Amino acid sequence: MLKLKRLDNMDILTPDVKRLVDFYHGTLGLGFFLPYEAEEHWAAIELGNVTLYIFRTESTAPVERRTAINLKDKPGFDSFAFEVENLDDAIRALDGKVQWVTDEPIEWQHPNGTHYRYRPMFDPDGNMLYVTEPHKVHA
Structure with a gap:
C-alpha cells in the first residue's frame, strides 16, 4: 500500500x-x-x-498570472502560502518590495469558526504566493 x-x-x-x-x-x-x-x-x-x-529554463515564455478569485482562474496549480503571526506586520515589511495582487487583505471564514486573513503577491516571474494569518478552530 x-x-x-x-x-x-x-x-x-x-x-x-x-x-x-x-x-x-x-x-x-x-x-x-x-x-x-x-x-x-x-x-x-x-x-x-x-x-x-x-x-x-531556456524558455522565456511568461508565466500566466493567476488572480485571487479561484472561480475565474484556469485549472492548474494556483499558489502557495506562508503562514505569518501577524498579517499587518508582514504587509508593512513587504510593502514596496513586492507586487501585491489585491489592494487590501482578504478574509475568509469556514462555518466551524476557522478563519484566515491573507494577501496574495507575485514573485518576479509572476508566480502567485500568499502571506496568511490562520486562526484555526481545533475540535
Whole structure:
C-alpha cells in the first residue's frame, strides 16, 4: 500500500534563477537548503519542511498570472502560502518590495469558526504566493 509521508519539494522553472533567488532569499529572507552556486543555475530554498527548487529554463515564455478569485482562474496549480503571526506586520515589511495582487487583505471564514486573513503577491516571474494569518478552530 502506498504511504505518502509529506510534501518534500516543489520546483519553479525560470529563465533568471538569480532574480528569483534575490526574491525568495533576499526579499523574503528564506534560507538555503543547499549551498547556492549561481554558476550551476539552480537553487534550493527552505520553505519550512518543504524545499523550493529554482531551476533554469531556456524558455522565456511568461508565466500566466493567476488572480485571487479561484472561480475565474484556469485549472492548474494556483499558489502557495506562508503562514505569518501577524498579517499587518508582514504587509508593512513587504510593502514596496513586492507586487501585491489585491489592494487590501482578504478574509475568509469556514462555518466551524476557522478563519484566515491573507494577501496574495507575485514573485518576479509572476508566480502567485500568499502571506496568511490562520486562526484555526481545533475540535
